[in-house]
Amino acid sequence: MGERFGPTQLHGIVIPTFLPRMDLLSSTPFWPIQDGLPASYPALAGDAACEVAVLGAGISGALAAWHLAEAGVDTIVLDRRDVAHGSTAGSTSLLQYEIDEPLHRLARRFGPERAARCYHRCRDAIDAIGRIVGRRGLDCAFERKQSLFLASHRGHLGRLEREFAARRAAGFAVEWWSRGRLRAESSLPHPAGILSRDGGQLDSYRFTHGLLAAAERRGARIHDRTAVTRTQFRARGVELRTAGGARVRARHLVIATGYEAESFLPTPHTSLQSTFALVSEPLAGFPGWPARRCLIWETADPYVYLRTTPDDRVLLGGYDEPFRDPRARDRLLPAKTAALVRRFRQLFPGIPLPVAYAWAGTFARTDDGLPFIGRHPGVPHAWFALGFGGNGITYSLLAAEYIRDQVLGRPNADAELFGFGRASLR
Numbered sequence: 001m002g003e004r005f006g007p008t009q010l011h012g013i014v015i016p017t018f019l020p021r022m023d024l025l026s027s028t029p030f031w032p033i034q035d036g037l038p039a040s041y042p043a044l045a046g047d048a049a050c051e052v053a054v055l056g057a058g059i060s061g062a063l064a065a066w067h068l069a070e071a072g073v074d075t076i077v078l079d080r081r082d083v084a085h086g087s088t089a090g091s092t093s094l095l096q097y098e099i100d101e102p103l104h105r106l107a108r109r110f111g112p113e114r115a116a117r118c119y120h121r122c123r124d125a126i127d128a129i130g131r132i133v134g135r136r137g138l139d140c141a142f143e144r145k146q147s148l149f150l151a152s153h154r155g156h157l158g159r160l161e162r163e164f165a166a167r168r169a170a171g172f173a174v175e176w177w178s179r180g181r182l183r184a185e186s187s188l189p190h191p192a193g194i195l196s197r198d199g200g201q202l203d204s205y206r207f208t209h210g211l212l213a214a215a216e217r218r219g220a221r222i223h224d225r226t227a228v229t230r231t232q233f234r235a236r237g238v239e240l241r242t243a244g245g246a247r248v249r250a251r252h253l254v255i256a257t258g259y260e261a262e263s264f265l266p267t268p269h270t271s272l273q274s275t276f277a278l279v280s281e282p283l284a285g286f287p288g289w290p291a292r293r294c295l296i297w298e299t300a301d302p303y304v305y306l307r308t309t310p311d312d313r314v315l316l317g318g319y320d321e322p323f324r325d326p327r328a329r330d331r332l333l334p335a336k337t338a339a340l341v342r343r344f345r346q347l348f349p350g351i352p353l354p355v356a357y358a359w360a361g362t363f364a365r366t367d368d369g370l371p372f373i374g375r376h377p378g379v380p381h382a383w384f385a386l387g388f389g390g391n392g393i394t395y396s397l398l399a400a401e402y403i404r405d406q407v408l409g410r411p412n413a414d415a416e417l418f419g420f421g422r423a424s425l426r
C-alpha cells in the first residue's frame with residue numbers, strides 16, 4: 001500500500017494529526033434525546049502518562065478501553081466531543097453479520113474460506129456483545145433478532161440465490177423465504193428473502209456510556225471535551241498534545257476516531273457517505289412485520305434498513321449519498337425523510353409512520369466492505385480501530401478484542417483478516 005513515509009522517518013516527527021472537527025451528524029439523532037447524558041467526564045487538565053491512550057470515545061474507543069481495562073492495562077481515553085457524540089449517537093444499531101459486501105462476492109475477492117471467516121467473525125462479534133452486556137448487566141436494550149435480507153426486485157433474485165447458497169455452504173443458519181412465504185407471513189412486496197437467525201440490536205449510545213463507566217471502574221481514565229491536536233511519534237511510544245496544552249505520553253496509541261481518522265493515514269482508504277435516518281413515534285402495532293419484528297434490509301443500492309425499538313418505534317435508515325459537505329447533506333434531509341416514509345408505506349401499508357425525529361449522519365465505505373483493524377506500517381506504536389461501513393458496530397468489537405490481544409502479546413487468528421495489508425491479496 002502506498003507508504004509516503006516509513007516508521008523510522010516518523011520517529012520524532014510531529015504530525016498535526018487532526019483535521020478540523022467534522023460535522024458528523026445533523027438534526028436530532030434519537031438516542032441522546034431518549035437517554036439524555038448518562039455521564040460526562042472531566043477534560044484533561046494536566047500532563048499524564050499511560051500504557052495505552054485510546055483516541056475517541058465512540059463505540060469503538062469504548063469497546064477498546066473496556067477490553068484493555070478489563071485486562072488490567074493502564075488506559076486513558078480522550079475525546080474532543082462529549083463521549084458517544086460522534087457517529088455512535090446517530091447509529092440505528094442493527095447488529096448483523098451480513099456486511100455490505102455479500103458473502104458470495106467477498107468469496108470472489110478473497111476465496112470462499114477467508115470470506116466465510118470474515119462473516120463468522122462478525123457473527124461471533126454479536127455473540128460477544130451479548131456476553132458483555134449480560135456479564136456486566138449493561139442497560140442498553142440489547143436483544144437478539146433475526147435478520148431478513150430481501151431481493152428488492154425480480155432482477156436481483158439470481159444474486160439472492162447465490163448469496164443463500166454461499167451462506168448455507170459456510171454453515172450459517174438461513175432460511176429461504178419465497179414470494180409465497182413472504183405473502184403468507186408479511187405485507188412485504190419483495191419476490192424473495194433470506195432469513196438469518198443470528199442478528200441483534202441495541203442502543204449504541206447507552207452501550208457506549210455503559211462500557212466507559214465499566215472501564216472507569218476498572219481504572220481507565222476518561223476525559224471528554226479534550227481535543228488532541230498533535231501527535232508525536234517517538235522511538236518508544238507517542239506523545240499527544242491537547243488543545244488545552246496538556247501532554248499525554250503513552251506506550252501505545254489506539255486510533256478510534258471513526259470517520260475522522262484519515263488524517264493519520266498516508267493515503268485515503270475510504271469514501272465518505274451520508275446516510276439518512278428517522279425514528280417514529282411509539283406505534284400501536286406492527287401488522288405485516290414478520291419474524292417477531294426482525295431486522296430488515298434489501299439488495300438495492302442504496303438500500304433501506306429498518307428495525308423496531310423496545311418502546312415500539314420504527315427506526316429506519318438508508319438512501320445513502322456520497323458525502324460532499326454537511327450543508328449539502330442537510331439540505332437533502334427533508335426529501336430523504338419523505339422518501340424513507342414512502343418506501344416504508346410500500347413495505348408496510350398497514351402501519352402508520354408518524355415521524356418523531358429525523359437526522360443525517362456520515363459513515364465511510366471501504367471498497368471491499370471490510371474494516372481496517374490493526375497496525376499501519378507507516379504509523380508506529382498505533383493500532384487502528386476503524387469499524388468502517390454500515391455494520392461498523394460488529395467491527396468495533398472485533399477491533400477491541402484484537403487490540404487487547406496485541407497489547408497483551410496474545411496470538412489472534414484475525415491478524416491478517418482485516419488488516420491494511422489485505423489489499424495485496426486481491
Ligand SMILES: Cc1cc2nc3c(=O)[nH]c(=O)nc-3n(C[C@H](O)[C@H](O)[C@H](O)COP(=O)(O)OP(=O)(O)OC[C@H]3O[C@@H](n4cnc5c(N)ncnc54)[C@H](O)[C@@H]3O)c2cc1C
Binds near residue numbers: 024058083394
Ligand atoms: C445514521 C447511521 C446509521 C448507522 N447504522 C448502523 C447500524 O445499523 N449498524 C451498525 O453496525 N453500524 C451503523 N452505523 C455505523 C456505526 O454507527 C459506526 O460504525 C460507529 O458508530 C462508529 O463508532 P466509532 O466509535 O468508530 O466512531 P465515532 O462514534 O464517530 O467516535 C469517534 C470519536 O472520536 C472522537 N475524535 C475524533 N477526532 C478526535 C480528536 N482529534 N481528539 C479527540 N477526539 C477525537 C470524536 O469526537 C468521536 O466521538 C451507522 C452510522 C450512521 C451515521
